[in-house]
Amino acid sequence: MTKLYNDPARFTEDMLAGFLDANARYVVGVPGGVVRAHRTRPGKVAVVIGGGSGHYPAFCGTVGPGFADGAVVGNIFTSPSAEEAASVARAAHSDAGVLLTTGNYAGDVMNFGLAVTQLRSEGIDAHYFAVTDDVASAPRGDETKRRGIAGDFTVFKCAGAAAEEGLDLAGVLRVAEAANAATRTLGVAFDGCTLPGADEPLFTVPDGQMGVGLGIHGEPGVSEEPMPTAAELAGTLVDGVLGDRPDADGRRIAVILNGLGRTKYEELFVVWGEVSRLLRDRGYVVVEPEVGELVTSLDMAGCSLTVMWLDDELERYWTAPADTPAYRKGSAVTAPAGEARSQDDETVAAATQPAAVADDEGRAVGRLVARGLEAVAAMLADAEAELGRIDAVAGDGDHGRGMVKGSSAARDAATEAADGGAGHGSVLSAAGRAWAAKAGGTSGVLWGALLTAVGARLGDTGTPDAAGVAAGLRDGYDALVALGGAAPGDKTMLDALLPLVDELDRRVSDGASLGEAWRDAAEVATAAASATASLRPKVGRARPLAERSVGTPDAGATSLAMCAHTIAECFTSVGQGDI
Amino acid sequence: MTKLYNDPARFTEDMLAGFLDANARYVVGVPGGVVRAHRTRPGKVAVVIGGGSGHYPAFCGTVGPGFADGAVVGNIFTSPSAEEAASVARAAHSDAGVLLTTGNYAGDVMNFGLAVTQLRSEGIDAHYFAVTDDVASAPRGDETKRRGIAGDFTVFKCAGAAAEEGLDLAGVLRVAEAANAATRTLGVAFDGCTLPGADEPLFTVPDGQMGVGLGIHGEPGVSEEPMPTAAELAGTLVDGVLGDRPDADGRRIAVILNGLGRTKYEELFVVWGEVSRLLRDRGYVVVEPEVGELVTSLDMAGCSLTVMWLDDELERYWTAPADTPAYRKGSAVTAPAGEARSQDDETVAAATQPAAVADDEGRAVGRLVARGLEAVAAMLADAEAELGRIDAVAGDGDHGRGMVKGSSAARDAATEAADGGAGHGSVLSAAGRAWAAKAGGTSGVLWGALLTAVGARLGDTGTPDAAGVAAGLRDGYDALVALGGAAPGDKTMLDALLPLVDELDRRVSDGASLGEAWRDAAEVATAAASATASLRPKVGRARPLAERSVGTPDAGATSLAMCAHTIAECFTSVGQGDI
Numbered sequence A, B: 001m002t003k004l005y006n007d008p009a010r011f012t013e014d015m016l017a018g019f020l021d022a023n024a025r026y027v028v029g030v031p032g033g034v035v036r037a038h039r040t041r042p043g044k045v046a047v048v049i050g051g052g053s054g055h056y057p058a059f060c061g062t063v064g065p066g067f068a069d070g071a072v073v074g075n076i077f078t079s080p081s082a083e084e085a086a087s088v089a090r091a092a093h094s095d096a097g098v099l100l101t102t103g104n105y106a107g108d109v110m111n112f113g114l115a116v117t118q119l120r121s122e123g124i125d126a127h128y129f130a131v132t133d134d135v136a137s138a139p140r141g142d143e144t145k146r147r148g149i150a151g152d153f154t155v156f157k158c159a160g161a162a163a164e165e166g167l168d169l170a171g172v173l174r175v176a177e178a179a180n181a182a183t184r185t186l187g188v189a190f191d192g193c194t195l196p197g198a199d200e201p202l203f204t205v206p207d208g209q210m211g212v213g214l215g216i217h218g219e220p221g222v223s224e225e226p227m228p229t230a231a232e233l234a235g236t237l238v239d240g241v242l243g244d245r246p247d248a249d250g251r252r253i254a255v256i257l258n259g260l261g262r263t264k265y266e267e268l269f270v271v272w273g274e275v276s277r278l279l280r281d282r283g284y285v286v287v288e289p290e291v292g293e294l295v296t297s298l299d300m301a302g303c304s305l306t307v308m309w310l311d312d313e314l315e316r317y318w319t320a321p322a323d324t325p326a327y328r329k330g331s332a333v334t335a336p337a338g339e340a341r342s343q344d345d346e347t348v349a350a351a352t353q354p355a356a357v358a359d360d361e362g363r364a365v366g367r368l369v370a371r372g373l374e375a376v377a378a379m380l381a382d383a384e385a386e387l388g389r390i391d392a393v394a395g396d397g398d399h400g401r402g403m404v405k406g407s408s409a410a411r412d413a414a415t416e417a418a419d420g421g422a423g424h425g426s427v428l429s430a431a432g433r434a435w436a437a438k439a440g441g442t443s444g445v446l447w448g449a450l451l452t453a454v455g456a457r458l459g460d461t462g463t464p465d466a467a468g469v470a471a472g473l474r475d476g477y478d479a480l481v482a483l484g485g486a487a488p489g490d491k492t493m494l495d496a497l498l499p500l501v502d503e504l505d506r507r508v509s510d511g512a513s514l515g516e517a518w519r520d521a522a523e524v525a526t527a528a529a530s531a532t533a534s535l536r537p538k539v540g541r542a543r544p545l546a547e548r549s550v551g552t553p554d555a556g557a558t559s560l561a562m563c564a565h566t567i568a569e570c571f572t573s574v575g576q577g578d579i
Helices: A008-022 A082-092 A106-121 A151-165 A169-181 A230-242 A265-281 A312-319 A360-394 A399-419 A424-439 A441-458 A466-483 A494-509 A514-534 A555-574 B008-022 B082-092 B106-121 B151-165 B169-181 B230-242 B265-281 B312-318 B360-394 B399-419 B424-439 B441-458 B466-483 B494-509 B514-534 B555-574
Strands: A027-030 A033-036 A046-053 A070-076 A098-103 A126-131 A183-191 A209-212 A223-226 A252-259 A285-292 A301-309 B027-030 B033-036 B046-053 B070-076 B098-103 B126-131 B183-191 B209-212 B223-226 B252-259 B285-292 B301-309
Touching: A008 A027, A008 A033, A008 A046, A008 A070, A008 B265, A008 B285, A027 A082, A033 A082, A046 A082, A046 A106, A046 A151, A070 A082, A082 A098, A082 A106, A082 A424, A098 A106, A098 A151, A098 A169, A106 A126, A106 A441, A106 A466, A126 A151, A126 A169, A151 A169, A151 A183, A151 A252, A151 A301, A151 A312, A169 A183, A169 A312, A183 A230, A209 A230, A230 A265, A230 A301, A252 A265, A252 A312, A265 A285, A265 A301, A265 B008, A285 A312, A285 B008, A301 A312, A360 A399, A360 A424, A360 A555, A399 A424, A399 A441, A399 A555, A424 A441, A441 A466, A441 A555, A466 A494, A466 A514, A494 A514, A494 A555, A514 A555, B008 B027, B008 B033, B008 B046, B008 B070, B027 B082, B033 B082, B046 B082, B046 B106, B046 B151, B070 B082, B082 B098, B082 B106, B082 B424, B098 B106, B098 B151, B098 B169, B106 B126, B106 B441, B106 B466, B126 B151, B126 B169, B151 B169, B151 B183, B151 B252, B151 B301, B151 B312, B169 B183, B169 B312, B183 B230, B209 B230, B230 B265, B230 B301, B252 B265, B252 B312, B265 B285, B265 B301, B285 B312, B301 B312, B360 B399, B360 B424, B360 B555, B399 B424, B399 B441, B399 B555, B424 B441, B441 B466, B441 B555, B466 B494, B466 B514, B494 B514, B494 B555, B514 B555
Parallel strands: A046 A070, A046 A098, A098 A126, A252 A285, B046 B070, B046 B098, B098 B126, B252 B285
Antiparallel strands: A027 A033, A033 A070, A183 A209, A183 A301, A209 A223, A252 A301, B027 B033, B033 B070, B183 B209, B183 B301, B209 B223, B252 B301
């Protein structure tokens, strides 16, 4: 159980505040995460790591000389927003570019990818790289679909050391790619973890059983086996990792035996004794192994074995000194750091948006859009518990909270924009940016992209017609597909969005009014959302045990259909004549 | 749950082997524990820390430059034996003496105290110091009766830094005393921990409750309270620790917020944010705080707050660099270390015992003594589970295992001595040394001292008479009382031993034969052992929740009475005439 918190909704903020206070020698906070207490020196690439929190010391615990320059800190098990990633990258950046890197999860890939686009538009040279070390999450040949788990540590460490050594951005990216290509991890879990404020664990492993290949948020594993002895477990882990060894199978390896939270150091050492013997028996030389908690999952019981096959360059980076809040190695005497930061200075100005020119009609529709978002936010606030319940069957139960955070931020931004005289396009874009920034996670970035795309299509003048709205929604769907991470049939919100868009198109082409067409499209979306109950989520995505979720609809598809209905009611209440 | 192990009986050995393998850069193993990988340099005091295991990184995880020179590693939650403590101290010692230091627990106090006596007899200047930081375990004015918990860390760190700086043994001892006098800790627990191989936790805390002042093995606390918010908990901990502040209440303090195993870093940081604010509000300056797992209890849920009030000297030692397997701080560039050790070299020759001169009678009685110990060992092997069950009500359930380990070692040593022609006194002494060395813990040292004292009184010649045996047993009782830690009425084996000794004396004075007197004394001991069910163990000793143990007899008193009966049966079977 995660037992200690004040307001569960503020757990991450409270955690971060305490972390910064305890580690003021190392880090200062910036919007979206943390950066080193000294500015990145000129000429040095900044390495920014991240992802959701709940994995301490990953990720903010390894910011410091020899390791990361900054860490983006999302909510527990939830990707940070693109705006948060860009904010931390800006603060960490000196003049030589930024490598942003996370484990390979749909939400992180989208949000950090968007952040790179944003940073480049600001003239900052930025690249993104996703770690794919988990052999259990996709078969050989499909390595790019694998999740990132404890191998995050070897890859981030090598990239950080390479940047410290002075490599340019292309060089640091190359080292990250090489470290990732040389790294394999297999994990097991014996018991689930509990989110702050939750009464039940996120997932469970049956008593006396072990989930093999279970991800660090309870994502699907390969099999369940009877609980082994320490020696048997060592055999399972060593066989699993070595069975997937890369072609360049050198004799020198870096090894991590990682505890997930509740499995303690004493137990890890018992297992390590067996692992070390097996690796030696097979002719490997273990270089400076790490046995301990490096990438955790709150109080989850379990552990994982990571092997990175070393060449001279990777060995140099693996053994290089580091000095961070949670990981210190050797004498981290590095090239002189930049000037000290003060926490007070570290505010990043929000990017200002150029004002668009709206006409009276556009401003009137903008106010209607803001009212529509108010209705959506109110509906979602009522539905939070139900959406959380649905999501908890197959996910981490935070969908309801994410949708409420996002929609209420969108409502506030839309109201402010409309009150300021913005047209409907700008109101929708402001709402989209706010949704993505405040909700985080996968649903946040998707909803943000959807609203922004519709807004861009509609513009700020005149009253949009049914065909324009349908085209805007099609743009939004295309934007979501382009963000990657899912296709129709993967049991996501796309499974409701595509039928909605298709039906809207069809009815509008038949000559229906926008209100009529939308009402029918919302019905179709609801049916499609229900039908996701029969789908099985695609393995390799950040989704818990596939088996469990069959029979329950997808929470993202469900909430999309609910929003469509609320908007349909808005059309009815404002009357067909208004639009 | 502690889930990963091979043979639970070998958990500590397996853990230690894995720890040494993973940390070969820092440490090598010696009989009884670990020492630094480089010999202690000439002129430097060796600081040897220790106690039972299950508290990682305490204690072996903090052996290295700037911290300890060696750690004695007992079984889980069980004091190492005096022989183990002396062995590690010998290996760590250079030429400037050894400070041995542990938390204040009866078993550690006895065993490390005996080790100091042994080391001094070998010409090694040695001192022992017990840490007493737990404010919940005894009231103000009774500070010397307090347990040592996470304050072990501040005291060991300052002593280690003082030794590194070059202070002599008196100086290092003075620093340890000053650090202890300036350190206060209050801990809370939310859930128990489980020993390797056990199906049930060692103790439980009711759902939704928090045990305030619970020790790191589940020893009695001050109260049970409803589970608080993080902010409320911070208030409880800060009020509790500051309410017991030492007279020298300076403004600069070292602070540890320690996690006990299952309470994770994220939660600790949430609490730390509140603790830090409260301390600042009260005018304190927090110097280099530590928030994390420093003194754990397997997978126990809970945390503790430690404050050490600093003067200039303590602040220098608190902030000094250290470089150990689990704790690294600053650049630990210390004075040159001695030569590197190799694991193979590190064997410590057992002290050889001078041969005593026995006559034929003495040799014959020696063989009878060995047969008696064989019967005792066989009886205890049968009774292991029952003794474990009784002990688990109020203790950590390992009494049965400890008695089996000790008695079987004593049997083997006695048989070997008797086969080698030793008289009864030497056979008993050999058995006593073996019992103490192999059993560890409190019962090991007490039984060892008991047998050794009887042997010393009886000598190796002639056939002992009833008065001699009674006098020997009285000597043994006196030795146990002198070892400290308990008095009659404290619910320990003394509560059965004193009635046994008194009844034996009385019946022998009345002219009864040794067999008759012993049989009656065994009956009295059994009744006395049963009567311990109504006693409540003394608070401050290493015993779990006092309340729980009322209604259950003490396991140590019970096993003593059982042994007395087995010995009575031996007297009957060899016949009155034999002795």
